[in-house]
Amino acid sequence: xxxxxxxxxxxxxxxxxxxxxxxxxxxxxxxxxxxxxxxxxxxxxxxxxxxxxxxxxxxxxxxxxxxxxxxxxxxxxxxxxxxxxxxxxx
Numbered sequence: 001x002x003x004x005x006x007x008x009x010x011x012x013x014x015x016x017x018x019x020x021x022x023x024x025x026x027x028x029x030x031x032x033x034x035x036x037x038x039x040x041x042x043x044x045x046x047x048x049x050x051x052x053x054x055x056x057x058x059x060x061x062x063x064x065x066x067x068x069x070x071x072x073x074x075x076x077x078x079x080x081x082x083x084x085x086x087x088x089x090x
C-alpha cells in the first residue's frame with residue numbers, strides 16, 4: 001500500500017519542485033538587464049512583458065510604474081537572481 005502512495009506522491013513532488021523555477025523563468029528575462037526603481041531599489045530581472053513600465057538607461061533598466069506586484073510575486077526568485085548576478089549588496 002505504501003508503494004502505491006509513493007508512486008503517486010513522487011510525481012506530485014517533482015512537479016511542485018519544478019513549478020516555481022519554471023514560472024519564474026517564463027515571467028522574467030533571466031539573462032536580461034537588472035531592474036532598479038528610484039523608490040524601491042533593486043527589484044530583479046527584467047519582466048518579459050514590461051511594456052512601458054521599463055526604461056532602458058544603459059546596462060540597467062529603470063522601473064517607472066508604481067506597481068511592483070510582479071516582483072513581489074516572485075520575491076524569493078528575484079532576491080536569488082540579484083544575489084547570483086552580484087546586485088544584492090549594491
